Amino acid sequence: MAHGSHHIVPIRTLATVFAVLVALTIITVITAQLDLGPLNVPLALAIAGTKAVAVAAIFMALKYDNPVNMVVAFLGIAFAVVFLSLTLSDTALRGALGIQPAGHIPYELPAAVHEASASAEEPDAVALAEQEMPEVQEAPARSGEALYDQFCKTCHSLDGSVLPGPTFQGIGQSRTREALTESILDPDATITEGFPPQLMLLTLNALNFYSTTSDAEIESLVTFLEAQ
Amino acid sequence: MAETSTTLKHYFVSSAQQFDAAKMGMWLFLVTEVLLFSGMFVAYAVYRVWYPEVFELSSELLDWRLGALNTLVLLASSFTVALSVHFIQRNEKEKVVVLLLLTLLCALAFMVVKYFEYTGKWSHGIFPGAGFAPHGDYAAYYTPYAPQFFSIYFVMTGIHGIHVLVGMGVIAWIVTRAIRGHFSAAYYTPIELTGLYWHLVDIIWIFLFPLLYLI
Numbered sequence: 001m002a003h004g005s006h007h008i009v010p011i012r013t014l015a016t017v018f019a020v021l022v023a024l025t026i027i028t029v030i031t032a033q034l035d036l037g038p039l040n041v042p043l044a045l046a047i048a049g050t051k052a053v054a055v056a057a058i059f060m061a062l063k064y065d066n067p068v069n070m071v072v073a074f075l076g077i078a079f080a081v082v083f084l085s086l087t088l089s090d091t092a093l094r095g096a097l098g099i100q101p102a103g104h105i106p107y108e109l110p111a112a113v114h115e116a117s118a119s120a121e122e123p124d125a126v127a128l129a130e131q132e133m134p135e136v137q138e139a140p141a142r143s144g145e146a147l148y149d150q151f152c153k154t155c156h157s158l159d160g161s162v163l164p165g166p167t168f169q170g171i172g173q174s175r176t177r178e179a180l181t182e183s184i185l186d187p188d189a190t191i192t193e194g195f196p197p198q199l200m201l202l203t204l205n206a207l208n209f210y211s212t213t214s215d216a217e218i219e220s221l222v223t224f225l226e227a228q
Numbered sequence: 229m230a231e232t233s234t235t236l237k238h239y240f241v242s243s244a245q246q247f248d249a250a251k252m253g254m255w256l257f258l259v260t261e262v263l264l265f266s267g268m269f270v271a272y273a274v275y276r277v278w279y280p281e282v283f284e285l286s287s288e289l290l291d292w293r294l295g296a297l298n299t300l301v302l303l304a305s306s307f308t309v310a311l312s313v314h315f316i317q318r319n320e321k322e323k324v325v326v327l328l329l330l331t332l333l334c335a336l337a338f339m340v341v342k343y344f345e346y347t348g349k350w351s352h353g354i355f356p357g358a359g360f361a362p363h364g365d366y367a368a369y370y371t372p373y374a375p376q377f378f379s380i381y382f383v384m385t386g387i388h389g390i391h392v393l394v395g396m397g398v399i400a401w402i403v404t405r406a407i408r409g410h411f412s413a414a415y416y417t418p419i420e421l422t423g424l425y426w427h428l429v430d431i432i433w434i435f436l437f438p439l440l441y442l443i
Contacts, residue, residue, distance in 0.1 A: 008317045009310070018307040025299050025437075029292065032442035044438035052431045059310040060427045066248055069255045076259030080266035084273060091274045154370070164367050196368040202281050206372045 007064035017058045024051050141217055144224025151209050155200070158228060165200065166192045172226040180222045235415045247417055254421045258428050261391075265432055268384045272439060275380065279373045286377040287440060289354070289369055291345070295441035298341050299433060305334035306430040309423045319413040321406065328403045328419075331426070335396045342389055349378075356382035381440055388436060391429045398422050 028047040036043060057063040062070050142150070148168075155165035171180070182189050187200035204210060213221075240246040276283045312327035349355075352366040360375040402418050405411065411419055 006317060009314060011311065011314060014307065014310050014314060018303065021303045021306075022300060025296060025303065028438055028442065029296050032292070032438065040443050044443045045435075048435050048438050051434045055306060055427050055431050055434070059306050059430075060424055061313075066252070069252055072252065072255040072259060076262040079259075080262055080269075083263075083266055084270050087270050088273055088277060092277045154372075164370050199368055199371065202285065203371050206279050206282055 007061065009058060009061060009064065013058060017054050020054060021051055141214065141220070144217075144220040144222070147213065147217060147221045148224055151204065151207055155203070164195075166195055168225060168228045170228065172228045175225075177222055177226060180225050181218070184218060184221065235417075243415070247420075250417050250421060251424075254424050258424060261428055265384075265387070268380070268387070269435070269439075272380050272384065275373065275376050279376075282371050282373045283377055284443070285371060286369060286374045287443070289349075289366065290381070290441045291348075292441045294341055294345055295437050298338050299437045301334050301338050301341070302430045302433050305331045305338075306427050308334065309426045313416070313420055313423050316406075316411055316416040316419055317413055321409065321411065324411065324419070325403060325406045328399055328406060332396060332399050332403065335392055335399070338392055339389065339396075342385065346382075354378055384436055384440070388429065388432055391432070395422075395426050395429055398425070 024047050028044055031043055031047075032040070056073065062073060152168070155163050157163050157167045158169060160167045160169040175183070179190070187204070188197050191197050236243045236246055240249065308327045308331045312324045312331070315321075315323040315327065353361040353363045354366065355361070356379045357375070360370075360378060362370050362374075399422060402411075402422055405418065
């Protein structure tokens with residue numbers, strides 16, 4: 001009788017696995033309340049992985065099953081791992097390309113081309129370089145208003161209306177130039193009452209504000225704010 | 229043997245071969261399910277690597293107690309499904325019906341919790357996509373890329389929720405067949421395959437819970 005040969009997983013085993021799964025759920029909730037720094041994510045994933053293996057091995061009976069089903073399951077997981085790792089190897093290492101202002105692509109000529117054009121001994125190479133490579137340009141400085149539109153507008157209104165951050169209406173009268181500069185460079189130095197700390201720094205970092213904005217641009221932003 | 233001969237297709241040598249073929253087919257289907265969800269897990273991973281602070285801040289808005297409750301509910305339903313396979317293998321048909329009904333109840337509880345979570349978010353203006361406009365206490369959480377976190381949250385839990393609903397439909401169907409006495413120790417392929425599907429839905433949630441609610 002064919003079905004008689006199927007392994008029947010004992011109730012005791014199933015109950016043990018269920019108890020372990022509940023215990024691991026409690027453990028992952030508790031460890032998530034502690035701050036383990038860089039270990040937070042790997043630990044939570046390790047616990048989730050252990051739970052998944054327990055479900056697959058015992059509840060789904062892969063442990064007792066025809067090995068071909070294990071092969072199929074492993075193939076599926078292997079493809080998912082390839083998908084995840086190749087994608088992350090691109091996105092995690094490509095740098096912050098997405099936030100460059102429109103029209104400007106930073107591009108460095110290879111050192112060899114610089115040398116060639118300096119010595120001018122190989123005119124062909126220079127001609128080729130001029131033909132194929134875009135000219136290196138400094139990013140045009142953005143106006144204070146453009147910076148406001150790009151980085152500030154979502155949270156700070158100019159007309160007094162309430163957004164996640166305080167309005168800029170009249171800010172030129174109530175703040176000195178130095179105070180405005182400090183509030184941009186170190187948002188948590190002074191916090192307007194009723195507004196959350198850290199939010200602005202977090203936001204500007206996520207937008208790569210500090211790494212893409214020159215001192216001169218911040219000056220023009222301060223000038224723009226002074227006029228409000 | 230009479231029962232077996234009514235379910236054995238002529239192109240299989242034996243009911244054992246038929247059962248193994250059906251089960252392997254189910255595993256192949258589960259692989260496509262893993263790959264379906266892997267796309268969303270990759271989207272989550274990419275955005276989390278880019279904006280870890282935003283993900284940590286935004287996940288504070290998800291209630292880990294409700295997430296943990298739903299995890300326990302789904303684990304319990306996986307346990308009852310595994311038990312139902314155990315009892316049909318031992319030909320104890322009445323217990324199978326009770327266990328499958330318990331599974332259905334757990335699935336319903338999961339969806340009820342999910343309903344309260346979703347409506348709670350909507351009432352604070354947290355919608356997927358362009359409608360994202362948190363207000364009131366939630367306004368401080370409107371950081372850049374917070375919309376991406378919540379779009380990923382709604383799409384992942386939404387597609388998972390659809391899988392729970394489909395599972396409920398399938399379980400309801402095999403409950404009616406179990407009541408009509410279609411299954412026995414000699415033939416229980418639909419229960420086995422439904423169980424495999426249900427465990428996979430559980431495994432997906434096992435990963436969604438810590439990724440979205442805890443870390």
